[in-house]
Amino acid sequence: MGKRPPTIYTVANHAGVSIATVSRVDRGDPAVAGSTATRVRASMRTVGYRPNGAARALATRRHRAIGLVFPDLSGPYYAGVILGLEAAAGALGQNLFIVGTDSRARPEQLVSDLSRSVDGLVVMGRTVPDEVIAELQRGGLPLVLLARPAVGSSDVVRTENRRNAEALTRHLLEHGRRRIVFIGDPASSPDAAERWDGFVAAHRDRGGPIPIRPVISAFREGEGRAAALQALAVKSRPAALFCANDEIAMGAYAAAAELGLTIPTDLAITGWDDIPVARFLAPGLTTVRQPLAEIGALAARLVLERVAGSHKRPVTTVLPTEIMIRSSCGCRSQGGTWER
Amino acid sequence: MGKRPPTIYTVANHAGVSIATVSRVDRGDPAVAGSTATRVRASMRTVGYRPNGAARALATRRHRAIGLVFPDLSGPYYAGVILGLEAAAGALGQNLFIVGTDSRARPEQLVSDLSRSVDGLVVMGRTVPDEVIAELQRGGLPLVLLARPAVGSSDVVRTENRRNAEALTRHLLEHGRRRIVFIGDPASSPDAAERWDGFVAAHRDRGGPIPIRPVISAFREGEGRAAALQALAVKSRPAALFCANDEIAMGAYAAAAELGLTIPTDLAITGWDDIPVARFLAPGLTTVRQPLAEIGALAARLVLERVAGSHKRPVTTVLPTEIMIRSSCGCRSQGGTWER
C-alpha cells in the first residue's frame, strides 16, 4: 500500500539511461538519438510513468497556467468569455484555472491562494477588492483586468458601451418611443454605468424632461422580470425598456407576456450582449453584440505576453461593440422570423 | 533585470527565523508563538513574498487541483455542470483546471498533459478516446466520468434518461399527439441514446405503426431549427417535436414561428435539461430537469474521495431527473405566463 508512483529515475533505470536523457525524451528534445528515444518511450509506458507537473514547474519556474477569477460562472456572458479565454490559453500551451468568487466565502484568500499556482491572473468584474489586486501587482504577478476599473498599472480589457448605448437609445427615441426605462443598476459595474451614461446622453440631446428612471436589478432573468413588471405598473406606461443585458431583457419579455403586451407593438425592448439565444426569441431581440470570445482571448494573450516579459507598459484595450437590430425595437416585421 | 522573486529564505532572513518557521506561519501552524508569527507575517509583506505552489505541491505530493475535460465549454448545460463542479471543488480547497477539447487539435496530448498537474480528473462526454482514459486509469489517476459510458473501473455520474423520456413521450401521446418526431442524434451520446430508447418504448407500448423518425442534428439552436424545419416540411405534419435538449427546442420554436405555427396549438414541443431560459420562453418550455450543478458537485466529491483514498470500488451514480410541465406540450393555458 502507498507505493510511490514511478518517477524519472524509475524510467531511467528501466531503460538503462540517465535521468537527463529521460527528461529530454519527455520534452521532445531532438538531441536524443532515435533509437534511445524509442527505448525510453517504451520504458515510460511499461513502468506507467506520468511526469510530475509540480516538479517541472519548480525546475522551470513556470507554472504553465493562468488563473481566471470570475464573480459568477453562470450565464451566457461569462460562458462566452471563458470559452474564448480557454481556447486562447490552450492554443498557447497554457492551462486555465478558474475560480468563481460567488461560491466562496473569502475571495481575497482564494485569489492569493490561486496566485501561488499560476504565472498570471485574469480578474473579471468587481470580484476582488482593489487592495488585493494592488498587492498582487506589487508582487509582480502579471495581471489583466476585465470589465473592471483599472487598478495601478494592470492591463485592462473593456468593451465600448457609451457610444452604442447612446445610439441605441436614440434609435428608440427616433421611432417615437418617448418614455423609456433603463433596467439595470448603473452602480453594479463600470459597463452598466457607461451604458447608463449613453442612455442619459441620448435623452439630453433630444432636450426636454423625459422620464428616465433606472430600476435596480441584478443581471438575471428573474430580477429583470420583476423590475420590468414594476416599471410597467405605472399609470403612464413606458413605451420601451432599455435593458442593461440580454438576460434582463428575457425577463422583460416574460413580464410583457404576463401583462398581455405585444412586443414591439405595445412595448419595445432592447438588450445588451447578444447572447446566443437572443436571435431565437420571438420577436428577435435587438441588442448590442459584445465580442465575448474575443474579450477572453485577448485577456489570455495579454497576460501571457506579460508573463513572457515582452511588454511592460500597461495597456487598456476597448473592444468595439455592434448594434444588432432585430425586431424587438419595432424595426422589422413583427412575427418571429429567424434572423441573424 | 530578471531578479528572482523572494522565497521562503528571503523571508526567513528578514525575520531572523528559520525557513521552517516561515513555512509554519504560512500554513497557519498553531505551534508558532504569536509574536513570532506576527513578525514573520510582517516580513512576508515587506519583502513581497508569494509562496510557490509548485514547490509546495512537490513537497506534499499533492497538487490541490482537479481537472475537468469538456467537449465544449459553451452552452447552458455545460455551464451549469462547471458551476457545480467549481463550487464543490472550491469548498474542498481544491483548484479547478478546465480544458475544452473542442478548441484543441490533439485531445489525448492535452489530457495527458493536464494529468501532470492534477490529483484527479473529471472527463465529460465523448471527448477523449477510451484508450486514453484506460491509460490514465492504469496510471492510478483518480477519474470520474460524466455523461459517458464507463471505461474500466472509473466512477461514473449519469442522469436518468430512459424512464422520463418514456413518460414524457407517453404524456404527448395521451394528449392525442400521435405523430411525434425525435430531434437529436441518438448516436451522439449515451444520454441521447437513452432518451431515444425511452421515446421508442413509449410508442411501442401504445402499439401501432406510429411514425418515429430521428432527425440528426447537433445540440444547438441553429441545428435544431434546421432539423425542425425539415421535420415540419412533410405532407402529414407532426403534431409534436421531442427535442433531445433545450437548445434544440429553442431552435424548434424559431422554426415554428417562421412557419406560422402556434405552440402548442399547432405543434407541441418538449426539450431536455431545463436550462435557465426554458421558463422564460413563450410559451414556457415543457422539459426534463437535470440537476446540473449537482452533477458537477458530485463528480468533484467523488474524484476527491478517490484522491484521499477513501473509496476504491468504482461507483456508478444515476441522478434523478424531473419532468417540468409548462405550456409547450399543450398542458396549461397557452399565453406566455411566467411559470416556475
Next chain:
DNA sequence: TAGGTTCATGTAAGGGCTTACATCGACCCA
C-alpha cells in the same frame, strides 16, 4: 537540584524535475 515535560524553533533530508557543463566516442582532415 536532577530529571522530566512541554513548547518553540531549528536542522536537514527529501520531493521529481531541468539544464549548464563535462565527458566520451566516433569521425574527419591534414
Next chain:
DNA sequence: TGGGTCGATGTAAGCCCTTACATGAACCTA
C-alpha cells in the same frame, strides 16, 4: 596519427518548499 569537431549522453547543482526529528530553554515536581 594527432588534434579537432560534433553528437549523444551523463553528472550534479539547483528550483522552493514540507516535515520528521533534534535541540534547547523554561518550567515543574519530587
